[in-house]
Amino acid sequence: MLESDLHAHIRELTAGMSGSFPRVLLGPGDDCAVIRTDSRSVLTVDQVVEGRHFSPGTPIDLVARKAVARSISDLAAMACRPVCALATGLLPSGYRHARELTERLHHWANHWSCPIVGGDIATSPAGTPLSLTVTALGGLREDEPPVTRAGARAGDEVYVTGALGGSLASGRHLAFEPRVADALWLRATLGTDLTSMIDLSDGLGRDGARIAVASGVIVRVDAASLPLHAGTAGWQDAVGDGEDYELLFTVRRSLGSPARSPCGTPVTRVGRVVAVGSDRSTGACVVHLPDGTVIDASEMGWDHA
Amino acid sequence: MLESDLHAHIRELTAGMSGSFPRVLLGPGDDCAVIRTDSRSVLTVDQVVEGRHFSPGTPIDLVARKAVARSISDLAAMACRPVCALATGLLPSGYRHARELTERLHHWANHWSCPIVGGDIATSPAGTPLSLTVTALGGLREDEPPVTRAGARAGDEVYVTGALGGSLASGRHLAFEPRVADALWLRATLGTDLTSMIDLSDGLGRDGARIAVASGVIVRVDAASLPLHAGTAGWQDAVGDGEDYELLFTVRRSLGSPARSPCGTPVTRVGRVVAVGSDRSTGACVVHLPDGTVIDASEMGWDHA
Structure with a gap:
């Protein structure tokens, strides 16, 4: 042609x-x-x-x-x-x-x-x-500051939209719904209390670390709280599979959990922002397992070579 | 990496x-x-x-x-x-x-x-x-209407910046200077008398026809007036070689010719816009040769397959 x-x-x-x-x-x-x-x-x-x-x-x-x-x-x-x-x-x-x-x-x-x-x-x-x-x-608009990766502060709560894991295996990576309406609702509802946001393309671990590094904080995720798609094996899939295209965001006050956006999208609290401690010099995304183990998940997602 | x-x-x-x-x-x-x-x-x-x-x-x-x-x-x-x-x-x-x-x-x-x-x-x-x-x-800015391909009218003069032809053979297609400053000068100098403009990527014939079709006119180019790069064989190279990345534009009054922009870029009158006649139902770029021959050059440039 x-x-x-x-x-x-x-x-x-x-x-x-x-x-x-x-x-x-x-x-x-x-x-x-x-x-x-x-x-x-x-x-x-x-x-x-x-x-x-x-x-x-x-x-x-x-x-x-x-x-x-x-x-x-x-x-x-x-x-x-x-x-x-x-x-x-x-x-x-x-x-x-x-x-x-x-x-x-x-x-x-x-x-x-x-x-x-x-x-x-x-x-x-x-x-x-x-x-x-x-x-x-x-x-x-002039009264709408951009929501970047850099605004998360210790004490903020960490949320995700939808459910995570298995996007490639299920084919969902081809047919996901970009969360525009949910994001606009979050901004309208939370204003400047919506402190940071990213879309999950490379996995919660790696993308969470991007917020953590940009904000100079630790993003601490509780494995047990992660909303999983049916068919996923566990928290590792949510953290490392990638291509979820859900929103990961931090909020300076509680949204409550579980919640739904007006579009019907689940919004789940999955963790909390904590300060970079004396044992870490830089931001990271860490996952707390029910048995008390803490895992650095910052490199568990995709790094496209 | x-x-x-x-x-x-x-x-x-x-x-x-x-x-x-x-x-x-x-x-x-x-x-x-x-x-x-x-x-x-x-x-x-x-x-x-x-x-x-x-x-x-x-x-x-x-x-x-x-x-x-x-x-x-x-x-x-x-x-x-x-x-x-x-x-x-x-x-x-x-x-x-x-x-x-x-x-x-x-x-x-x-x-x-x-x-x-x-x-x-x-x-x-x-x-x-x-x-x-x-x-x-x-x-x-709000007071700067875009200069499109669609504003040329019968009676407008047709100009090009720089010289044409042999861009691929000479390697000039890799090292041309985009004519931003010249274009801004033309707008500032001519205002709404700068009636249409295009950059020459596919050759004067094909790109001239794009102005002609968008404006519903004939772009008539005089072969003898075309500014040629050294080493080009003749008007065909200027019309058909492509990748010149010079500006082709139409003006509702005379700029004089030859002229130069404040950047030192030559600006040459190469023809005139004429009305679509009874023999043509659509716009075209035609080249008048010194011997009186008229050639439809509308398809002489590149059509990237």
Whole structure:
């Protein structure tokens, strides 16, 4: 398929975009898109690569969904509203599903109110992996400070949305729901008491350590409190499996537990933030087991080599 | 190299970014970057792929430069100021130059006042092409309407910056200067008389046709007036070679010719916009030869298959 044919297809898909998404002043088709932005914008980019983030033969709809959802999940982690996205595809020569892939990318981006306003297609040699890149832009009003990884303080409670573990084995890593609405509810409910947040892509251990290091604290998790998906073997799966795309966040007051967001998402208290002690010079995520054992889980998740 | 090692390197490279670039409220290292944005933002994304946009063995500095410059050139085409960028790399397994590549990407992005505030690294099987993606965000003030491809009107004069042709053969496609300053000067000088603009990536013929189709006009170019690089064989090279990354633009009054921008860039009148006639139902870019021949050049450039 020639790039010009695909561009014509994209023009069909995006006709009337400004009507549906008034922030889009100029959609795809020019050198750049033009977007009405808030005074602060939030930006992220992620890739999904065949053989790494999805298996060969994965339905195109799920590939597109994951590509968009991963970036939207990053916006959720900052508690901001999606505004728009850009997508690129590196397609192996002879790839026959460019139209369907494009259509599904636009579908999921629109579904999450983050229309794709620009993109690029390139081809790589036959046999090389399909690769997609999605950049997402979100907006923050002037009275909405970003929720980063750096605000956790000793005494804060630690929570997660949803349940954890077994995402890759169950296929949930392809079909998760980015927690945007939950994140916006948390911000609206908690204000500055929502002290830090991250989305769980590499596992609670490693991602928890990211909050801990950025905030200069210890994130202490109680293994017995971790909400597990059915079929997971135990706390290790919740801490180390990765690709949960749930929110891990810290709160300066109690939310109570168990609780649910207005979307029906479970919100579970899983631990507490404690000060870096004399035995540790840096932040870490530690797991307390019921028998009293304490395990440093900071490197139990994925480190993508 | 582990992703966590590269992240540490990126933290070193970007420490103090907010001091150098005050719009960057939160740089790399969290789920998203946070940027102070204008009320309108301009967005583009482009890929460079080994074997397609650069040859195997191209110096890493030039690969990084081209990856950044292509996206900045798209911002220039909208006559807007660079604000920030995001970059991803798909690196073949065992790729040994990730640190240098990252450093040079940041170098060039900073050089063009478009700091890289976020990114992602993934690996692909050994032997697959290196691929980079750069998203760029630019800003427009409320009193600065975007300069699109759609504003050309019959009677406008047609101009290009710089000289054209032979970019791939000469290696200039790796080391061109995005025409941001020239574009801002054109907007400041011409205001709404700068009626349309595009950057020349696929050749004057094809890119001129893009203005023509978007504006519903004919872009008529005089072959004899085309500014050619030394070593090019003739007008065909200027029209069809592609990858010039010069600006093609239309103006509602005369700039005079030849002229230079304050940066010293030549600005040459190369033709005129004429109305779509009774013999054509759609826009096109046509070249008038000295012998009176008229050639439709709308498909003479690159169509990236």
